[in-house]
Amino acid sequence: MIVAVAILFGVGAIGSRQPVSRHAATNSSRWWAGGGWRVNAIVDRSHPLTFRYDVWTTDSASLTSARLLNQTGGVTLGSFWREPIGSKDKGRSYSVYHFVFNFKPSHSLYNQRLNFYVSTNLWQRILPYGTVTCRVVPHSATWLGVDTYTGGASGAMVWSNQWLAMTLTNNTNDPVSILGFEQAGDDWIGDIHYSRQALQAPRPNRTLAFQAPVMVQPGKEITLLYKLSVRPESIQHGLVFQPALRLQKGKERVLEVLPPVIFSVDFTPSQGKVPAGTERFISAS
Numbered sequence: 648m649i650v651a652v653a654i655l656f657g658v659g660a661i662g663s664r665q666p667v668s669r670h671a672a673t674n675s676s677r678w679w680a681g682g683g684w685r686v687n688a689i690v691d692r693s694h695p696l697t698f699r700y701d702v703w704t705t706d707s708a709s710l711t712s713a714r715l716l717n718q719t720g721g722v723t724l725g726s727f728w729r730e731p732i733g734s735k736d737k738g739r740s741y742s743v744y745h746f747v748f749n750f751k752p753s754h755s756l757y758n759q760r761l762n763f764y765v766s767t768n769l770w771q772r773i774l775p776y777g778t779v780t781c782r783v784v785p786h787s788a789t790w791l792g793v794d795t796y797t798g799g800a801s802g803a804m805v806w807s808n809q810w811l812a813m814t815l816t817n818n819t820n821d822p823v824s825i826l827g828f829e830q831a832g833d834d835w836i837g838d839i840h841y842s843r844q845a846l847q848a849p850r851p852n853r854t855l856a857f858q859a860p861v862m863v864q865p866g867k868e869i870t871l872l873y874k875l876s877v878r879p880e881s882i883q884h885g886l887v888f889q890p891a892l893r894l895q896k897g898k899e900r901v902l903e904v905l906p907p908v909i910f911s912v913d914f915t916p917s918q919g920k921v922p923a924g925t926e927r928f929i930s931a932s
Contacts, residue, residue, distance in 0.1 A: 675929050676708035676769070679916055683883030683924015684777030686761075687832035689891040691787035691904045695749035696889065697725065700763065700776060702744045703732075703916050708930065710744055713767040725749055732915055741916050755782045755831070770930040777884070777924060782831040788901040790823045790894055791815040791863065796906050811908060812846055812872045817863040819896065824860035826893040828873065829902060834888065835876040842870045860895065875908075883924035885911035 681701040690696050704710075713727065725747040732741045746763075756779050763774040794814045817823050828836050839857035846854070851872055863869045877886060889907040893900065912922050921927065 676705050677916070678708075678770075678928050678930060679703040679914075679921065680772075680774040680926040680928075681884055681914065681922075681924075682775035682777055682926050683922055684885050684887065685882055686777065686779040686781065686887045687830060687834055688779075688781045688887060688889035688907065689829060689831050689902065689904050690750075690752060690781050690783050690889070692751070692783060692785055694787065694904070695751040696781070696887070696907065697747060697749055698776070698887065700746040700748070700774070702746070702774070703914075704742055704744070705916075706731075706740045706742060708769055709742075711768050713765055743915075750779075752779075752781055752783055756780060770928075772928065775924065775926055780832040782829075784891070784902055784904070787891070787904040788894060789903065790817065790819050790896060790901070791825075791892065791903060792818045793906060794868070796908070807877055809875045809877075809910065810850060810872065811875055812870060813905065814845065814868055814870045815863070816868050817865050820865050821896050822862050822864055824862050824895045825857075825869075825871070826859045826895055826900070827857075829891045829893055830888075836873055836890065837876065838872075838874040840872040842872070843868070844870070846870050846872065877910075882910065882912075884914070884922045885909060 679702070681703075684698070686696070686698070688696055702710075710729070727744065727746050730743050730745065732743055759779050761776040761779050763776060765772060765774055792815065794816055795812075796814075797812045825841075828839070830836060838851065840851045840854035841857050841861055842854045844853070845868075846852075854870075854872055857871070857873075861869070875888065887907050887909055889905065891902040891904045894903055895901075914922050914925070
């Protein structure tokens with residue numbers, strides 16, 4: 648099944664927010680679209696950033712097709728699939744449709760609203776994703792390979808402080824110095840530590856405080872540990888955080904983009920509380 652999703656920036660192009668039925672109706676179906684995301688990412692022009700977007704519905708409806716309306720450049724769909732979810736909500740069961748798409752911005756953005764403009768066999772609607780802050784860099788270095796990355800969270804709420812740890816290997820033939828972290832937004836990165844040994848847990852036990860530069864010899868490993876602090880009120884449904892490392896080899900200084908870390912608030916339609924930013928609507932099925 649081929650599915651396409653369009654991205655629109657801003658709200659000026661948004662028209663009517665009413666769903667459009669595509670088939671005769673015998674039942675009404677409730678839908679929940681998982682907006683409320685915030686993105687803080689440094690993006691390499693040659694490697695897109697992957698986002699996931701979930702749309703939930705009652706079992707009386709089934710999405711069999713979806714397509715682009717007013718296609719916007721820089722976005723491609725990776726996959727689309729349905730997952731049934733059991734529920735105790737008045738005996739109803741639910742389905743969640745997972746959209747995975749690749750975002751490759753052409754220029755840097757700050758706190759820019761992001762929306763999907765989707766037409767399906769059941770409805771036509773603009774779905775809000777959230778806000779994006781990103782810095783586009785021409786090229787990401789690959790001097791330090793990321794072997795493991797521990798972090799991210801999913802639960803009833805997103806904690807304001809999270810420890811993250813990564814193990815990196817110098818893949819070059821020369822010493823590489825780590826100078827620090829870079830980010831696109833204004834979340835707080837602090838309490839940076841490192842270890843030449845593997846860590847049992849992402850905590851600063853038996854580590855050294857980071858003081859730049861920290862050198863990694865060819866073929867050697869290093870584990871970096873840092874604390875990410877976010878304002879809880881700035882996250883409604885989730886956060887996609889993708890920083891970069893500032894590196895130096897000889898006289899050359901570069902940025903190496905790290906893998907993204909995702910924090911998300913768990914949600915199913917059977918919950919009593921709906922996360923802020925979630926779009927709710929009804930369509931015919």
